[in-house]
Amino acid sequence: MTDNESHADAPVVAVVLAAGFGTRFDPNNPKQLVSVGGKAIVAWSIEAFETDPRVTDIVVVVNPRVRSAVEELVDGAGYPKVRLIIDGGAERVDSTMAALDALAANGIPADAKVLIHDAVRPFVLRSSIDGCIDALDEYRAxxxxxxxxxxxxxxxxxxxxxxxxxxxxxxxxFRAQTPQAFRFATIRDAYARAAEDPDFHPTDDTRVVVDYLPGEPVAIVAGSETNLKVTTLADLPIAERIAQDAAKARAKERMHEVLAEAAGRMRR
Amino acid sequence: MTDNESHADAPVVAVVLAAGFGTRFDPNNPKQLVSVGGKAIVAWSIEAFETDPRVTDIVVVVNPRVRSAVEELVDGAGYPKVRLIIDGGAERVDSTMAALDALAANGIPADAKVLIHDAVRPFVLRSSIDGCIDALDEYRAxxxxxxxxxxxxxxxxxxxxxxxxxxxxxxxxFRAQTPQAFRFATIRDAYARAAEDPDFHPTDDTRVVVDYLPGEPVAIVAGSETNLKVTTLADLPIAERIAQDAAKARAKERMHEVLAEAAGRMRR
Known part of the structure; x- marks a missing residue:
């Protein structure tokens, strides 16, 4: 990680938004809790960040209906980077704002890299997460x-x-996916300006920056077709197929990391 | 068809563009000839228009590499509405222009309804085709x-x-699909103006109208997720699944027509 040593101090915080009610889904089984490839969708999303060594902290945003289920998942799996599980709001933006407020209350520095991710995009690639982290060295969004x-x-x-x-x-x-990533001060500033606008009703964090900080370029980071948003029951068969491949890919990544760590220890 | 009697004189011409070389596909098996659900993709597309009683004529645009295969398909299936199989050009717009020239040479009237369709969208719904035909009563595009x-x-x-x-x-x-539909005089006019522009390089017929006839509203007609464009080999498994459902849906449509025709004969 020599490339990143100059930024080693800036925490990389993933905010996993799992507060949606998913009205287009089975109301008795919220979509973030649906199991694909033997694992809850929200667990796939959390693990994408948990297993990326460059991510330092994870905040999960929930709604009251899924809180206990998510807490059980986190406790059961023992994701050590999950620092907070907070309540979101009625709309997506309310959940983002709740997360930003919680980060501020926890004293996160202005230059922290904040990656906001929809929990219902369980198969985000490591390369997309790392692409966001890298892009924030050059851009603030x-x-x-x-x-x-x-x-x-x-x-x-x-x-x-x-x-x-x-x-x-x-x-x-381009078609927007997530994560959408920002230096903490930048996204806070954009949301503070947006909050003063009575017509504010964005559905997308990037748009808050584009509309309220018009001078601020937002860099495009390569996503993937597999980083799909599970929105309806019709998405589940595709999600199952992706899950099979993703499980293999993540196991391979993990193996490479273990080997790299072992090689590092031998060199010391 | 009482709603359409006032327009019964205007021919409804489907232009099926099958001239693409599909560089992202198997070069030895052009994608418009690939079989899904036991039928060549181009045959699915031609049949969508052939079986719609409101479509009067079909023109198929080919390239030299697929001409004999398409001719065999048409002869074998005996699609009676296919009037012409013409050569397209290097780019999509060249193929559209070749079709428009051929229609003009064949004396098609200015108020004809021309539906331009990509052959590699084999599963276009009847409702989308009819939606185009209806929209052209109110709009010219x-x-x-x-x-x-x-x-x-x-x-x-x-x-x-x-x-x-x-x-x-x-x-x-919106994401554009096809058919894209125009009164013949309108699309001819748009292409004539575009041809005078040295910077002309559209990939989409709608854009020719939007850019060169800016006063002309282009109506949106409801498409479907199943009306996918077969672009790469990765699309084939999805296409196979849609083909199974489409075969059933088209058989059902055909049965309804036969029954409606029979009922009509009994009433006379």
Whole structure:
């Protein structure tokens, strides 16, 4: 990790948002608790950060209905980086704000790298997480995204129809994924400005920075098709297939780390 | 079809673009000829229009490498609406222009409804085709599209990075599919204007109208997730699953038509 030694002091905090109620899902089995590949979706997400040696701390944001289940999962698995399990709010932004407030209350430094991740994206790649951490050396904001393979149409309402307003160049159209990553001071500043705007209703943390800190470039970090958002029951068969591959990939990563650590100890 | 009697005179012409070389696919087996659910992809696409009683004519655009295979398919299946199999060009727009020229040479009227469809979207729904035909009663241009479930990011280049430029409201972001549908005079006019622009390089017919006939609203017609574009080998397993369902759905549609026709004959 020689490349990162100059930033070794800045904590890398993953905020895992697991507070959604998932109205499009089975109401009696919140989607973040659904098991794929033998493991709850939220556990996959937490482990993606838990097993990345560059991530120092994890905060999990829950709602009252899933709190005890998530606490059991965390206690059972013994994820040592999970520092806090806090209550989120009604909307996604309320959950992000609750997390930012909790980080502030816990004295996190302004230059901390904060990676905000949707728990229902269980198969985020290590390379995307590390890509965010690296991008924050150059930029104060970054987001994982994939290039759109489809032409994107921007529309407006005309009567009861949507009509096409413009067709952006395809190489400049991306689909946002998570994590979305920010230096702590930057995302706090953006949310503080947004909170003063009565029309504030974003669904995406990147947009808060783009809209309220317009001078601040947000870097694109390569995501993957496998980093899907589990939104409906129809996503579960695909998620199961990805889970099988992800389990192998993560076991391989872990093996490489163990070997690297052992080699490091032998050299000392 | 009482709603459509006032437009019964305007032909409805499907242009099936099967001229792509599919560089991301197996070069020895062009993707439009790959079989899914026991049928070539291009045959699925032609049949979607062949079996829709509101479509009057079909033009298939091919490249020299697939011409004889497509001709054999059409002869073998005996699709009676296929009037022409013409050669396309190097780019998608060249193929569209070749089709428009062929339609003009064949004396198609200015008010004909032209539905331009990518052959590699084999599972277009009847409802999307009919939605285009209906939309052209109110608008001169329409495109099948699906609402984006992901937040779309519009980017620009900053050094060797893409950075986010803006984040449009999600309800106004759609992913374009095909068919894209136009009154013949409108798409001819748009392409004629585009041809005078040395910077012309669109990848999408809708964009030609949006960019070169800016006053012309293009209506959004509901597409479907199953109307996928078969682009890489990785799409084939999904395509196979959709093919199974599509075969059943089309058989059901056909049965309803036969029954409706029989009922109509009994009433006369």
């Amino acid at each position: 970054a987001t994982v995204a994939v290039a759109s393979t489809d032409t994107v149409l921007l529309t407006r309402d005309l009567g009861d129809r949507k009509v096409v307003d413009s067709v952006p160049d395809r190489p400049n159209t | 329409a495109t099948v599209a699906v609402a984006s479930t992901d937040t779309v990011l519009l980017t620009r280049d900053l050094g060797d990075r893409k950075v986010v430029d803006s984040v449009p409201d999600r309800p106004n972001t």
